[in-house]
Amino acid sequence: MREINVNQLTDVVERLCIEANTHLPGDVKCAIETCRACEDGQIACGVLDNIIENYNIADRENVPICQDTGMACVFLEIGQDVHFVGGDLREAVDEGVRRGYTNGYLRKSVVADPVRRGNTGDNTPAMLYTEIVPGDQVKVTLGPKGFGSENMSAIRMFKPSAGLQGIKDFIIETVEAAGPNPCPPIVVGVGIGGTFDKAALLAKKAIMRPLDTHHPDPFYADLEKEMLDKINALGIGPQGFGGRTTAIGLNIETLPTHIAGMPCAININCHVTRHKTEVL
Amino acid sequence: MEKHITLPLTEELARTLKAGDTVYLTGTIYTSRDAGHKRMCESLAKGEPLPFDPKDATIYYVGPTPAKPGQVIGSAGPTTSGRMDAYAPTLMSVGARGMIGKGARLPEVVDAMKQYSGVYFGAIGGAGALLAKCIKSAKMIAYEDLGAEALRELYVEEMPLFVIIDCEGNNLYESGRQAYLESRNDK
Secondary structure, three states: OEEEEHHHHHHHHHHHHHHHHHOOOHHHHHHHHHHHHHOOOHHHHHHHHHHHHHHHHHHHHOOOOOOOOOEEEEEEEEEOOEEEEOOOHHHHHHHHHHHHHHHOOOOOOOEOOOOOOOEOOOOOOOEEEEEEEOOOOEEEEEEEEOHHHHOOOEEEEEOHHHHHHHHHHHHHHHHHHHOOOOOOOEEEEEEEEEOHHHHHHHHHHHHHOOOOOOOOOHHHHHHHHHHHHHHOOOOOOHHHOOOOOOEEEEEEEEEEEOOOOEEEEEEEEOOOOOOEEEEO | OEEEEEOOOOHHHHOOOOOOOEEEEEEEEEEOOHHHHHHHHHHHHOOOOOOOOOOOOEEEOOOOOOOOOOOOOOOOOOOEHHHHOOOHHHHHHOOOOEEEEEOOOOHHHHHHHHHHOOEEEEOOOOOHHHHHOOEEEEEEEEOHHHHHHOEEEEEEEEEEEEEEEOOOOOEHHHHHHHHHHHHHHHO
8 A cells, every 4th residue: 555645636626727727738739730740720820829929928938828728627547556645635635726726826716605605716726537447656647728618528428329420410510510719729538439428538538648649449430530530621710710620629528337328528628738748 | 901900999880890801909997707698787787887887988898817926917808709798788888888898699799789880709619828918007996806807907919919809790600611621622
């Protein structure tokens, strides 16, 4: 049994909040730059150039890439041989978010109640997911999630008879309905299978997966490529001003599901797709 | 067309701007988003004045990050405008003319823009670090309790924007996409 003091977790979460919000991951930058090279419209190229200049400024000056520094989604993969000591795990994570958003001059965008509102003032609570895995390490992934794109996400419980075509149509329909709102070019995360809740979590995990990776099953890897091409034929383009680059990536995650169902969730993210991981 | 304009956004100036124009905007603008708009419209309903003179004013839908020491403002890109659709016609009815944001607007907003010669500008969503560079001063003028959503007066220089919807109702989201699809079919 390996003991880990929760204070260490607080420090890691604080650091990840700041770094994820100021430095865009390499795979996302690479995808944006590849799309820029394929774009030829004047406005579309200008928008992508500004997006590239923006993340370069953020890198150089250590400032947030986007003012919507999001809700802090925290994924902990906890080795089953780990024993946390020194305090409450959830409080330790929230303390890391509190410090990260305060010390990092990040925006506090969380309201305490969904209907009655009221800003919590420190961006807590984190949206925390824990998973028990083999081993004695803790993998911490932090993904700040903005809501301009979150609001454009969708979930549908399909009948199995809807088949692959049903899912394809749903993806296109969701991206089309989102139009310019989620700050295209976007990243599309698709979760298929599991239960209602698991499908949504899969879609969230899909947007956290690096854009230069593919689903391990060639059937879904091909579907990722096909759907990305179809989205980029819609013409919505950077910021919705028209052009080829509507999406810079599309990842699919899957799980077994029930004989009666085929859940499908689509989580949309903007071009500022942020995630950062550290292992304790 | 590329245009460099100086505020206030008079009716005469608004009428020269066309959907698809690239605009570099200089002058004083006001920040407001969800909670601020709700409060402004509640004030108007009670017959109270707004915290700023709305005549020919331009409102930027933004909730910036806090300024670091030495900064005028933190990152400050646009938020999704559609959430302000319920309030925008009311603000235009008392003289506000320019709106800066991103994303689609409802037909009611476009109708009000035609009626009051309003202009909807787009700033690049997600380019908050870049847009902050054109903000030369920032002053909190009301609703301080709303934090990021407080009402601020900003002075901007050469702020890069696109005219998305002009006062005749022409829409870059429609024309830009159509032009791209047509150009692709020609190839």
